[in-house]
Amino acid sequence: MSGGVDSSASALLLLEQGYDVAGVTMALYDQGDLGKSTRSCCSADDISDARSVCSRLGIEHYVFNMGDTFHRQVIDRFIAGYACGQTPNPCIDCNRYVKFDALLRRAGDVGCWRIATGHYARIEYDHACERILLKTACDQHKDQSYVLYSMTQQQLARVKFPLGELTKQQTRALAERASLRNADKPDSQDICFVPDGDYAAFIQRTTGNPPEPGAFLDAEGNCIGTHRGLVHYTVGQRKGLGFAFPEPHYVCAKDAAHNTVTIGTKEALFSRRLTAEDCNWIAVEQLTRPMRVQAKIRYGQEGQPAMLFPSETGRVIVEFDQPQRAISPGQATVWYDGDVVIGGGTIAF
Numbered sequence: 001m002s003g004g005v006d007s008s009a010s011a012l013l014l015l016e017q018g019y020d021v022a023g024v025t026m027a028l029y030d031q032g033d034l035g036k037s038t039r040s041c042c043s044a045d046d047i048s049d050a051r052s053v054c055s056r057l058g059i060e061h062y063v064f065n066m067g068d069t070f071h072r073q074v075i076d077r078f079i080a081g082y083a084c085g086q087t088p089n090p091c092i093d094c095n096r097y098v099k100f101d102a103l104l105r106r107a108g109d110v111g112c113w114r115i116a117t118g119h120y121a122r123i124e125y126d127h128a129c130e131r132i133l134l135k136t137a138c139d140q141h142k143d144q145s146y147v148l149y150s151m152t153q154q155q156l157a158r159v160k161f162p163l164g165e166l167t168k169q170q171t172r173a174l175a176e177r178a179s180l181r182n183a184d185k186p187d188s189q190d191i192c193f194v195p196d197g198d199y200a201a202f203i204q205r206t207t208g209n210p211p212e213p214g215a216f217l218d219a220e221g222n223c224i225g226t227h228r229g230l231v232h233y234t235v236g237q238r239k240g241l242g243f244a245f246p247e248p249h250y251v252c253a254k255d256a257a258h259n260t261v262t263i264g265t266k267e268a269l270f271s272r273r274l275t276a277e278d279c280n281w282i283a284v285e286q287l288t289r290p291m292r293v294q295a296k297i298r299y300g301q302e303g304q305p306a307m308l309f310p311s312e313t314g315r316v317i318v319e320f321d322q323p324q325r326a327i328s329p330g331q332a333t334v335w336y337d338g339d340v341v342i343g344g345g346t347i348a349f
Contacts, residue, residue, distance in 0.1 A: 001025050001053065001061070003046030005182050006118025007051040009171045010162040013180050014116055015057060017162075022059045022110050023054040026103060028094075029193045030071040039341040042076070046124045049182045056180060061273050062110055066102055073097035075193055081201050085256035086330025089147070090191055096150040104158060112157050122164035122339075123147045123156055126283075132156040134282050134341040144300045149334045149344030152278045200231040205233040214259030216241075219252070219268055222333050227261045230254050236242030236269060250326075270323035275318045276345030283342045286318060293342055295320065297327055316345055 001007040001023040006129040013023045024049050046116055047063060054061035074093045081088030099117065107115050120137035121144050132153055137143040149160070163171055175183035194202045204210055211229020218224050225243065227233065232240070237251040243265060253262040274297070281287065287310040294303025295318055304324060318333060327347060334344035 002118070002188070003043075003049035003053075003171060003184050003185075004118065004188060005172055005175050005180070006120075008050070008118075009174045010116050010118045010175060011053070011059065012180070014160070015059070015160040019329060020103065021057075021059050021199060022112060023050060023052045023057075023104070023130050024107075024110065024115075025060055025061070025063050025327050026098065027063050027065045028098070029075075047254055049185070052181050056178070059075055064096060064103070064106060066106075069102045070094070070098055075104075075206070078193075081292055081330045082203060083256065084330075085230050085254035087271065087328040088330045089332055090193075092147050092332055095147055098157060100151055100155045104155060114160055116160040116161055116162055119161050119164050120143045120166075120168075121161050123141040123159065123161055129283070131283060132291070133134045135164075136336070136339040136341070137163070140167050142168050144298055145336075146344075147333045149282070149332060149341055151282065152280070153282075156229045156282070157295065175220075188286075200229065203231050207263050212259060214261065216243075217260050219262070219264040221262075226264075230256060230261065231257065235263050235328040254342065269326050271327050272323045272329050274318050274324075274333060274347055275311075275348045276318060276349040277314070279314070279316050279343060279345035281343040283337065283340050286310075287343075291335075291342070293337060296329060296334045296336070297324055297347065299346075306335075308335060308342075315348065 001011060003025065011021055011023055025046070051061045074097065076092050077093050078090045079086050103117055107113065120142040122135040122137060124133050124135055127339050134145055134148060134151060134156060136145045172183055191198065200211060211231050213226050213228055214230070215223045216225040217229050233251045233254060235251050239249055241249065243249060243263070247265060248293060249263045249265060251261060252264045252268045253341065287308055289310070291308045293306055293308055295302055295306040305321040307319045309319065311317060329347050329349055330345050331347050333343040333347050
């Protein structure tokens with residue numbers, strides 16, 4: 001229970017369905033007093049909200065200190081990704097290594113076999129293929145299946161998503177009827193450990209190493225200036241480059257090995273092909289032949305028609321019908337067949 005309305009409503013629904021429920025809040029990162037207006041999670045106020053909801057619902061509330069795991073599996077990976085010129089997604093790593101791994105293993109400490117979260121997604125068993133499927137939420141505007149693509153069959157068997165059939169409005173209405181104090185609480189939007197959104201400053205504070213300046217390159221590989229350090233830039237970025245061109249220019253690529261940032265026009269941002277690694281399969285055991293899918297390369301994107309091609313290395317080649325803008329190494333690409341998540345992986349290049 002994060003302290004938000006979604007996990008609180010999930011607990012309420014499970015109680016109404018007759019489950020024996022306990023609330024658990026993960027203490028992941030000490031932010032200090034961030035103030036009421038901060039739209040992240042894991043603050044002291046969030047723990048207080050979760051405790052209040054559990055008291056209202058008449059269930060036990062526990063706080064698990066999982067800061068070491070979070071730092072190692074999420075923060076360290078985030079920093080390493082940026083150091084390699086990638087744009088990592090820490091929410092995916094948090095789900096993969098903390099919520100549905102470490103927390104699932106600790107559920108037994110409070111006598112629980114299953115865990116439930118407030119994610120908007122659905123889990124169903126398919127008798128035809130004898131696999132547990134991850135499916136999109138009924139409310140497509142709130143669907144969170146993209147950040148859950150790394151879940152395994154073993155994890156899906158022990159997890160419940162009570163909100164998968166509901167809209168956000170219905171969720172808030174449930175919480176309001178139960179007089180839960182967080183019924184109108186805004187959704188968390190920031191990365192919890194970088195509430196001000198300044199990734200470069202966070203990385204410098206954490207590592208003690210200032211970003212190393214390097215060369216800005218044009219599309220032909222010519223040095224046209226000096227950048228402030230790779231962590232200050234993401235693929236597709238336009239603002240803050242410090243150049244005045246006749247037409248808009250964007251970050252098109254980052255090369256950590258040579259500490260360079262390549263910039264170019266809008267046309268240079270588009271590509272039809274990417275290669276994914278560290279892939280996880282949900283609807284199938286593995287990819288053995290080309291497969292037609294709808295593919296996403298970022299959260300909230302509408303699925304784009306594409307073909308998946310297996311490779312001998314275990315990587316997957318994704319070819320889109322239409323060029324895609326700002327394909328970013330380190331981000332996830334997730335593949336769908338209608339409302340079913342086939343699987344996904346990390347964009348390598």
